[in-house]
Amino acid sequence: MKKLIDIRNGKGEVDDIDHLGNRRIRSVGEMAENQFRVGLVRVERAVKERLSLGDLDTLMPQDMINAKPISAAVKEFFGSSQLSQFMDQNNPLSEITHKRRISALGPGGLTRERAGFEVRDVHPTHYGRVCPIETPEGPNIGLINSLSVYAQTNEYGFLETPYRKVTDGVVTDEIHYLSAIEEGNYVIAQANSNLDEEGHFVEDLVTCRSKGESSLFSRDQVDYMDVSTQQWYPSVRP
Structure with missing residues (x-):
């Protein structure tokens, strides 16, 4: 009861069923x-x-x-x-794309008739994990998607995406794969942030993402940085 009262007063977090931390492959x-x-x-x-x-x-x-x-x-x-399904073998690119396709339909999943707008919509946790563009039109829109170019699944079936570790304000080449739940604990800078030759952020304020929201943070607060500006792209781009 105390938890419900706290949530009603704006304290704590409510579970989001569309959060990729609550959905596994x-x-x-x-x-x-x-x-x-x-x-x-x-x-x-x-x-x-x-x-x-x-x-x-x-x-x-x-x-x-x-x-x-x-x-x-x-x-x-x-x-x-x-x-x-029969694998799409029109060309090597279509074959690669088909192998990285994911579906919310099927046994234990959703149905086209009952799936609402929320489950079909793009979620902030899709960044770097699920391509927001590559999905069929019609009744399957948002229910059949493709993994982003750098996305992978961990041993538990949760989607992960890579980030460059920031240590003492220096962007390193150390790569960490983070799940959607882990990502929410960090401040992540964009891949196009300006760096000097030693890997320090040039600007005092850096555009970053934290808990699904984009805002300006001090460069000393940054924990990770995107590995590429193409991180949210599909596996194969035209």
């Missing part, structure tokens, strides 16, 4: 693993039925275990799943 391997597990459950059920009907003294392991349910489950996933 389910890889093809993870979904194939779940489908393989479904096949194993079917095999287990078939073995139990066979044991309840047959003579245990004459049964052999090969008589009880049949791999067809597993094979059928995997074929079902790759053959008829909503997320299963």
